[in-house]
Amino acid sequence: MLTLVIGNKNYSSWSLRPWIYLKQRGIAFDEVNVSLYQGDYKAQLARYTPAGKVPVLVDGAATVWDSLAILEHLSERYPDKPGWPAAPRARALARSVSAEMHAGFQALRQNLCMNVRKVYPWRPVGAANAWPPEVSTEVARIEAAWEQCRALRSGDGPFLFGQYSIADAMYAPVAWRLQGYSVPLGPGATAYVEAMLALPAMREWQAAAVAEPITLPQFER
Ligand SMILES: N[C@@H](CCC(=O)N[C@@H](CS)C(=O)NCC(=O)O)C(=O)O
Structure with missing residues (x-):
């Protein structure tokens, strides 16, 4: 086990x-x-x-x-x-976007901490408490990467490459972040985020997060 x-x-x-x-x-x-x-x-x-x-x-x-x-x-x-798509081009892309997530998106990580229990209003550029512009740059990069993945998908599944892959697992927390900070998204990213958050396993994780007694102030916004 x-x-x-x-x-x-x-x-x-x-x-x-x-x-x-x-x-x-x-x-x-x-x-x-x-x-x-x-x-x-x-x-x-x-x-x-x-x-x-x-x-x-x-x-x-x-x-x-x-x-x-x-x-x-x-x-x-x-x-x-298998964790990676079978087709070589899709597999290469899945590896690339997974490594990109693993090593990057610092502004998103630092500012929009994952906090499954909360939904905050978006803080647009120009507002008094606006998120740094790097957050929007990174969100745009994520949307472009997802679109590129979906263009290589096989089958009609909701996942980045049609079938579930490591790339979906790597971006799972991003779905909570984008929803939790009410980040404005295009229709493709909106559909993907909604589909990921509706997965029974994501709901199971959310229910457990809601039931946790601990609050860590350093990650609350
Ligand atoms: N690159 C690592 C990052 C792991 C990481 O930073 N984990 C955090 C929690 S999300 C942690 O264990 N923090 C506790 C600490 O740093 O003391 C990975 O991909 O697993």
Whole structure:
């Protein structure tokens, strides 16, 4: 049995990625929840990973940490449930947009913290408390990347490449962020966000986030 160690469901965007992937793929796992930034949480994490961060996957003798490494591991481990699209061009694009998400979008991450419980009004450029313009630049880049993925999709599924892939898992927290900060989006991105948030597994994550007793002021806006 796999064990996935994750943080607070309300705030831990990195934790959501492998969790939602496992759920969407129908792969059974045990869950260990660590309440981040509380008490001895670093000592709890140190039991699983020298990196001291969530998510961590324990798969028998193998321990994998870092969201993208975990997703790659799962794709190899369950070859009947591949993580990447089959067509080479789509696969190359899926890898690129996943790595782009993993390494980038700093303005979005820092300003629009994932906070599943909340919906805030949008803060447009020009408003007194406007988000920095980099946020809108990054949102436009995400919309363009999603459009490029959808152009290479196979089948008629709602996911970036038609069938579910690692790319959808990597962008899952972005769906909460775009909705949670009422970010204005074009019709393609709106449809994708709505479809992702309606997934039963996303609803399950949301219900658990709402039920969590902990509030972390540093991530509240
Ligand atoms: N690049 C890592 C980032 C992991 C990360 O920053 N996790 C955060 C929670 S979302 C964490 O564990 N924070 C606790 C800490 O830094 O002490 C990944 O992809 O998994």
